[in-house]
Amino acid sequence: MTFKPANNIQDLQYFGEFGGVNPSISDSSTYTFLSAKTMFDTFEGNADGCYLYSRHSSPSNLYLGEALAAMENTETANVTGSGMGAITSVIMQLCNAGDHITSSRTIYGGTYAFFKNFTPKFDIKTAFVDITKLDTVKAAITKQTKVLFCESVSNPLLEVADIAGLAAIAKQHGLTLVVDNTFSPLSISPGALGADVVIHSLTKFINGSSDTVGGVVCGTQAFINDLRNVNDGAGMLLGATMDSLRASSILKNLRTLHIRMQQHSKNGLYLAKRFENDGLKTVYPGLASHPSHKLFKRMMNAEYGFGGMLTIDVGSLDKANQLMELMQHKNLGYLAVSLGFYKTLFSAPGTSTSSEIPEDEQLEMGLSDGLIRFSIGLDADIARTYQMMRDCMVALGILK
Ligand code: PLP
Numbered sequence: 001m002t003f004k005p006a007n008n009i010q011d012l013q014y015f016g017e018f019g020g021v022n023p024s025i026s027d028s029s030t031y032t033f034l035s036a037k038t039m040f041d042t043f044e045g046n047a048d049g050c051y052l053y054s055r056h057s058s059p060s061n062l063y064l065g066e067a068l069a070a071m072e073n074t075e076t077a078n079v080t081g082s083g084m085g086a087i088t089s090v091i092m093q094l095c096n097a098g099d100h101i102t103s104s105r106t107i108y109g110g111t112y113a114f115f116k117n118f119t120p121k122f123d124i125k126t127a128f129v130d131i132t133k134l135d136t137v138k139a140a141i142t143k144q145t146k147v148l149f150c151e152s153v154s155n156p157l158l159e160v161a162d163i164a165g166l167a168a169i170a171k172q173h174g175l176t177l178v179v180d181n182t183f184s185p186l187s188i189s190p191g192a193l194g195a196d197v198v199i200h201s202l203t204k205f206i207n208g209s210s211d212t213v214g215g216v217v218c219g220t221q222a223f224i225n226d227l228r229n230v231n232d233g234a235g236m237l238l239g240a241t242m243d244s245l246r247a248s249s250i251l252k253n254l255r256t257l258h259i260r261m262q263q264h265s266k267n268g269l270y271l272a273k274r275f276e277n278d279g280l281k282t283v284y285p286g287l288a289s290h291p292s293h294k295l296f297k298r299m300m301n302a303e304y305g306f307g308g309m310l311t312i313d314v315g316s317l318d319k320a321n322q323l324m325e326l327m328q329h330k331n332l333g334y335l336a337v338s339l340g341f342y343k344t345l346f347s348a349p350g351t352s353t354s355s356e357i358p359e360d361e362q363l364e365m366g367l368s369d370g371l372i373r374f375s376i377g378l379d380a381d382i383a384r385t386y387q388m389m390r391d392c393m394v395a396l397g398i399l400k
Contacts, residue, residue, distance in 0.1 A: 003192045003301060006258035008070035014063050014251075025248045026051070026059040043230060056228060056236055060244035064251045065216065068206075071254075072181070072198045073191040074218040078227050078235050079247055083182060083201025084110050085240025086215030090197055091115075091147065093227055093234040094176050097123040100144035102175075104131035104161065106154040106365050108201075109349075111180070113356035115149075131161050132292060134169065141173050148175045152190055153183040153296075156349035156373040157366060158283050158309060160292035163299060167194025183339075186261045186304040191218060193299060204375075205308065205340030207250045208260055214242055214250055258304065260378060264340075265305025267385075268376040272310045274386050278399055284310040308376045309339060314398050317369040320348045324372060326392045332385055339375030344385070346374050 014023035031051040033039040041047040051058060061079045069077040080086040091114070095101065103115055105128035115126035127140040131150045141148075148170045150161040163179060170177035171194075179190035182201045190198045200206055202214035217227060217235070227235035265286070272284030282289075285296040286306030296306060314320050324335045324346050333344030337353050347353060350367055357367070379385045393399040 003073060003189050005071045005073070005186050005189055005301060006304075008073070009067050009254060009257070012067055012070055022252060023060070023063050023248070026054070026244050028058075028244075029054045045225070045229075054244065055239060055241045056230065058244045058247070060247040060251075061242055064242075064247040064254070067251055067254055068200070068216045069218050071186070071189075072218040073189055074198060075221045076224045077216050077218040078224045079202070079242045079250075080215040080217065080235065081240040081242050082213040083108075083180075083199070083203055083215040084114070085238070086199045086201070086217045087111055087180065088114060089227060089234040089238050089240055090178055090199060090217055091119065091124075091149075092122075092238065093223075094147050094178075095119070095122075095124045096146075098144060099124050099146045100142050101126040101147045101149055102137060102140045102145050103128055103148075104150040104154060104159070105129060105361075106131070106157045106159050106367075107149070107151050107180070108155040108182075109354040109356040111149075112354075116356075131166070132159055134162065134165050137166065138169055141169070141175070145173065145175055148177045149180075150178075151180040151183060152188045153285060153307060153309065155183060156311060156354055156371065158183075158285060158290070158311060160285055160290075160296050160299075162292075162295055163188070163190050163193040163195055167196075170194075170196070183309050184307050186258055187265070187300050187307050188296075189301060196220075197223065202250055203338065203340075205261065205264065206257060207253050208257065208340050208342070209253060210338060210341045212246050212250065214246060215240070260342075261304045261307070263378045264308030264376055267379055267382040268308045268310055269306060270382045271374070271376060271386055271389070274390075275310075275312055278390065278393075280393075280399070281313040282310060283312075310374050310376065311371055312374070313368055313370045314372060314393075315370040317348060317351065319396060319398060320370050320372050322396050323392060323398060324348070326396065327389060330388055330392060332388055332392070333374075333377060341375065342378045344374060344377040344379070346372050349373050 017024040042050040065077040178197045179195040198218040269286045276282040
């Protein structure tokens with residue numbers, strides 16, 4: 001692919017009120033009007049460039065949204081107070097009572113719980129499928145299906161979605177393809193591959209400093225206008241709004257995302273290769289043994305690598321817990337959920353981020369007890385980190 005998402009971010013110029021190199025922060029929830037007529041026109045959506053109330057939009061949120069839209073190659077974007085705020089508002093905007101969703105079965109536990117337990121209250125049902133099998137996806141589409149949902153790289157099993165293939169199916173059946181790209185920013189550009197709506201939890205790699213939650217919906221101007229509509233827009237009415245101070249700080253972090261992703265990917269590939277070589281069951285899209293390695297290679301913006309997420313299976317939950325505690329004790333990372341931090345984070349998804357998924361379903365999708373999900377950090381000396389992790393595994397009898 002020749003798409004250059006980081007260039008698109010860096011080519012944007014937003015200056016501050018006094019010529020600052022960063023845009024000024026709009027530290028207001030409401031905006032004055034010189035005439036009552038302009039206020040009315042703004043309410044009606046007919047006064048370009050005017051701001052009304054910050055749940056609707058604010059300059060700081062628009063700057064961040066435009067930068068993320070440039071990254072994802074979509075017309076525009078709407079930032080939200082969390083990744084779940086992005087996902088829930090998109091689904092509530094696209095689906096009415098009686099509608100149906102076809103979704104990957106390996107998705108973030110919160111999204112899974114929303115589809116499984118929450119949307120049925122509005123008579124919106126979801127079929128969960130193996131997203132890597134396009135025929136299975138097709139077979140799960142009904143006359144009521146409105147949305148095809150997946151993660152580019154799934155949480156926590158790191159399954160890779162064939163976005164162009166899914167986009168073709170979505171087009172054929174008149175569905176909206178919604179892709180959560182949280183695990184693979186810059187590496188994969190779902191919009192350029194045919195996704196209609198691209199979502200991120202900004203909480204993760206994009207912000208990168210584990211100091212906020214945030215989300216974004218990237219899509220067409222028409223769809224984002226719908227989300228923001230004061231009368232029936234789910235973004236506007238459900239109220240998952242980002243604060244302007246946060247939007248401003250996330251925009252500053254976004255500008256170094258390309259360097260961070262390169263380092264996360266470099267370290268991820270290094271560890272994955274070593275772990276696999278040591279005989280550990282290792283899943284990482286950059287390994288030739290990953291079932292979708294070739295697909296990822298075909299889709300990726302090569303300079304950003306295969307990402308910072310990998311899993312290993314150490315056989316049992318007990319062993320997984322012992323290893324994570326020991327690695328934390330040796331300061332190799334933190335026993336914590338979430339991802340995209342400078343420090344490595346690890347957790348056992350079955351008992352944490354995917355605990356919303358019932359045990360029998362976890363088993364069916366291959367989410368085993370001994371699975372540890374790593375978000376690999378920005379370690380300057382990854383060879384040393386590897387050696388120390390290996391020592392921990394030897395001490396616990398996981399490796400000889
Ligand atoms: N999507 C993915 C893939 C995630 O991993 C998460 C959170 O872990 C979310 C969405 C939800 O994001 P947030 O916690 O910002 O609401």
